[in-house]
Amino acid sequence: MNLPEDQKIWVPWMRRAIQLALLAEGSTSPNPLVGAIVLDSSGGLIGEGFHTGAGNAHAEIEALAQAGDKSVDGTIIVTLEPCCHQGLTPPCTEALIKAGLKRVVIGMVDPDPRVSGNGIARLKESGLEVIEGVLKQECEGINREFIFRIRNGRPWGILKWAMSLDGRIGLPNGCSKWITGVPARDSVHHIRSKCDAVIVGGGTVRADNPLLTSRGKSNFEPLRVIFSRSLDLPKSAILWDTKIARTLIAYGPEGNEALFYDLPAGPEKLRLNTNDPSELLYSLAKKGCNKILWECGPQLATSAIEANCVQELVVFVAPKLLGGKSAMSPLNNFGFESIDSTYKLQHSFLDLKGEDLSWRLLL
Amino acid sequence: MNLPEDQKIWVPWMRRAIQLALLAEGSTSPNPLVGAIVLDSSGGLIGEGFHTGAGNAHAEIEALAQAGDKSVDGTIIVTLEPCCHQGLTPPCTEALIKAGLKRVVIGMVDPDPRVSGNGIARLKESGLEVIEGVLKQECEGINREFIFRIRNGRPWGILKWAMSLDGRIGLPNGCSKWITGVPARDSVHHIRSKCDAVIVGGGTVRADNPLLTSRGKSNFEPLRVIFSRSLDLPKSAILWDTKIARTLIAYGPEGNEALFYDLPAGPEKLRLNTNDPSELLYSLAKKGCNKILWECGPQLATSAIEANCVQELVVFVAPKLLGGKSAMSPLNNFGFESIDSTYKLQHSFLDLKGEDLSWRLLL
Numbered sequence: 001m002n003l004p005e006d007q008k009i010w011v012p013w014m015r016r017a018i019q020l021a022l023l024a025e026g027s028t029s030p031n032p033l034v035g036a037i038v039l040d041s042s043g044g045l046i047g048e049g050f051h052t053g054a055g056n057a058h059a060e061i062e063a064l065a066q067a068g069d070k071s072v073d074g075t076i077i078v079t080l081e082p083c084c085h086q087g088l089t090p091p092c093t094e095a096l097i098k099a100g101l102k103r104v105v106i107g108m109v110d111p112d113p114r115v116s117g118n119g120i121a122r123l124k125e126s127g128l129e130v131i132e133g134v135l136k137q138e139c140e141g142i143n144r145e146f147i148f149r150i151r152n153g154r155p156w157g158i159l160k161w162a163m164s165l166d167g168r169i170g171l172p173n174g175c176s177k178w179i180t181g182v183p184a185r186d187s188v189h190h191i192r193s194k195c196d197a198v199i200v201g202g203g204t205v206r207a208d209n210p211l212l213t214s215r216g217k218s219n220f221e222p223l224r225v226i227f228s229r230s231l232d233l234p235k236s237a238i239l240w241d242t243k244i245a246r247t248l249i250a251y252g253p254e255g256n257e258a259l260f261y262d263l264p265a266g267p268e269k270l271r272l273n274t275n276d277p278s279e280l281l282y283s284l285a286k287k288g289c290n291k292i293l294w295e296c297g298p299q300l301a302t303s304a305i306e307a308n309c310v311q312e313l314v315v316f317v318a319p320k321l322l323g324g325k326s327a328m329s330p331l332n333n334f335g336f337e338s339i340d341s342t343y344k345l346q347h348s349f350l351d352l353k354g355e356d357l358s359w360r361l362l363l
Numbered sequence: 364m365n366l367p368e369d370q371k372i373w374v375p376w377m378r379r380a381i382q383l384a385l386l387a388e389g390s391t392s393p394n395p396l397v398g399a400i401v402l403d404s405s406g407g408l409i410g411e412g413f414h415t416g417a418g419n420a421h422a423e424i425e426a427l428a429q430a431g432d433k434s435v436d437g438t439i440i441v442t443l444e445p446c447c448h449q450g451l452t453p454p455c456t457e458a459l460i461k462a463g464l465k466r467v468v469i470g471m472v473d474p475d476p477r478v479s480g481n482g483i484a485r486l487k488e489s490g491l492e493v494i495e496g497v498l499k500q501e502c503e504g505i506n507r508e509f510i511f512r513i514r515n516g517r518p519w520g521i522l523k524w525a526m527s528l529d530g531r532i533g534l535p536n537g538c539s540k541w542i543t544g545v546p547a548r549d550s551v552h553h554i555r556s557k558c559d560a561v562i563v564g565g566g567t568v569r570a571d572n573p574l575l576t577s578r579g580k581s582n583f584e585p586l587r588v589i590f591s592r593s594l595d596l597p598k599s600a601i602l603w604d605t606k607i608a609r610t611l612i613a614y615g616p617e618g619n620e621a622l623f624y625d626l627p628a629g630p631e632k633l634r635l636n637t638n639d640p641s642e643l644l645y646s647l648a649k650k651g652c653n654k655i656l657w658e659c660g661p662q663l664a665t666s667a668i669e670a671n672c673v674q675e676l677v678v679f680v681a682p683k684l685l686g687g688k689s690a691m692s693p694l695n696n697f698g699f700e701s702i703d704s705t706y707k708l709q710h711s712f713l714d715l716k717g718e719d720l721s722w723r724l725l726l
Contacts, residue, residue, distance in 0.1 A: 347682060
């Protein structure tokens with residue numbers, strides 16, 4: 001980090017602000033994670049806050065509320081540039097100015113085009129000292145998915161699969177319960193709890209009748225999305241019960257809407273113009289999704305990768321040998337002719353979950 | 364470890380003897396690894412030795428040679444029960460008795476039926492104090508493959524494969540060079556350097572024309588074995604050059620021996636009565652192999668597992684996506700109908716070799 005010597009004093013405070021921000025992980029979409037700390041004029045801690053969810057107060061407002069009158073001539077340390085626009089809540093810049101602060105220390109500039117430097121300009125205009133870029137990389141790291149969605153218009157995609165040591169996601173007869181053990185499956189519930197939506201294809205609903213929830217690991221269960229070309233879905237499925245979590249049926253131009261008459265009314269419907277996974281993701285971004293999880297079979301997984309809708313992979317490998325030339329593998333053909341042309345991933349995190357291996361990688 | 368209190372003083376010496384034994388790892392087959400230490404009558408170190416290879420002096424003899432006359436009334440600490448039979452070298456028990464030692468501390472009983480307690484009996488008979496079972500588990504651990512071969516009549520089998528993250532060992536067009544990177548391939552050379560033989564099928568010779576050496580990582584290159592049903596082998600292959608390492612062509616009853624006329628004279632030949640991989644392994648055990656490495660394609664690998672000829676797996680997983688319904692997978696059909704009936708392995712060691720994952724497991 002190339003911070004000037006006199007700015008290094010803000011680093012420990014920014015680290016604390018990041019810790020605060022992370023307390024709401026998985027709950028703030030479409031908003032980012034933000035943490036804030038207020039110090040009085042002599043540098044003493046007088047307020048802490050973090051953003052708990054869309055529609056709730058921003059981190060700065062929470063921290064200033066704790067600080068009260070003592071914030072005059074004080075400093076606010078905040079992981080993200082304060083907003084300067086009226087969203088679901090009023091602009092934070094005005095609250096900072098009104099609180100009489102003399103200094104604002106910022107981790108990263110807000111990539112949201114409605115803010116993106118305008119917040120900083122407004123604060124400087126009003127005579128506040130602004131220090132930028134303290135632990136910038138770390139502040140960007142906790143909002144990787146939010147930043148990705150703002151820049152690309154679609155959520156960060158994670159693809160997950162579980163396979164045997166010999167690369168099979170099922171036996172030739174289709175049986176796949178359970179390849180991995182309880183700790184690995186528990187870990188999948190944990191990943192779901194940090195995602196805004198979980199997507200499967202119609203085949204997975206027909207074959208596995210999945211529940212697709214975090215099993216209560218989050219207050220906000222992810223939106224359960226079925227991406228079906230044909231709408232040939234079973235009349236009875238756990239996903240049709242929307243009391244625990246919402247279900248969305250997305251379908252392309254070939255979808256036979258008459259088949260909806262056979263299904264219960266609970267699930268929402270989303271008609272798309274194409275079968276392109278990226279069209280689905282643009283729609284989910286508009287619904288407020290920053291991060292989604294693909295838990296689909298080889299066909300949809302292959303399309304999602306080819307459509308650039310997968311940024312991260314989580315692969316569970318069970319220490320089992322299934323065998324089977326005709327058994328399902330995680331992915332279908334990409335049409336590669338040489339190893340050099342194949343997709344290369346970047347190691348991110350490796351762990352053992354019980355007996356199973358869990359490998360996270362970036363695509 | 365449930366050692367009596369007064370025997371715990373031998374533990375650090377036995378640990379040192381194990382370290383000595385391991386100095387010859389990969390060079391002693393068909394013999395075990397053995398290390399020995401001689402202390403004088405007041406407990407001072409006067410000799411160290413280890414077995415360097417079949418036909419060379421045993422560890423005890425090496426250590427006693429260093430100790431010389433000072434071994435009178437001394438103690439020898441040795442990882443394996445001293446032999447009491449005339450092999451390539453004379454029985455060690457007699458040398459111990461002749462040296463005037465008063466005590467022998469032994470890690471493990473020799474599983475070789477020619478010794479197996481008889482060495483200990485001979486020593487006790489001659490009035491020496493014998494202490495057994497000091498670091499027994501560790502002493503057995505360094506000779507796992509030797510013990511396995513003595514008990515089962517065939518070498519310990521390791522099966523290795525390298526696959527992509529989606530479980531493919533090649534593209535649909537057969538291309539597989541290189542799925543893993545240099546550090547993983549280097550690690551394979553290292554594994555070969557600890558094995559007595561490396562086995563491939565005819566298909567691997569035809570498709571990959573492999574060299575199958577340790578690339579000089581061992582003084583003793585493993586015996587390179589081609590297990591071919593048909594003897595339909597290429598006229599020109601790197602393996603036919605036996606200057607660097609020996610090559611053995613093993614074949615079953617269907618092998619067309621007339622095809623040997625097309626091949627150079629270098630490789631040895633081994634005719635078997637069946638195509639059963641275990642018959643090959645019994646033959647290799649008779650040739651002195653304690654540990655062999657299967658580096659074969661899915662068909663032979665599957666047969667080897669089914670014939671109980673694989674005790675350990677080393678799987679390299681490259682962070683690449685190859686795809687391909689028709690691409691080669693590590694194993695063929697076992698005919699399993701449920702996940703419960705599949706082969707389950709036990710985690711042994713996990714590592715990253717460069718960008719690739721290396722997972723060792725016991726079958």
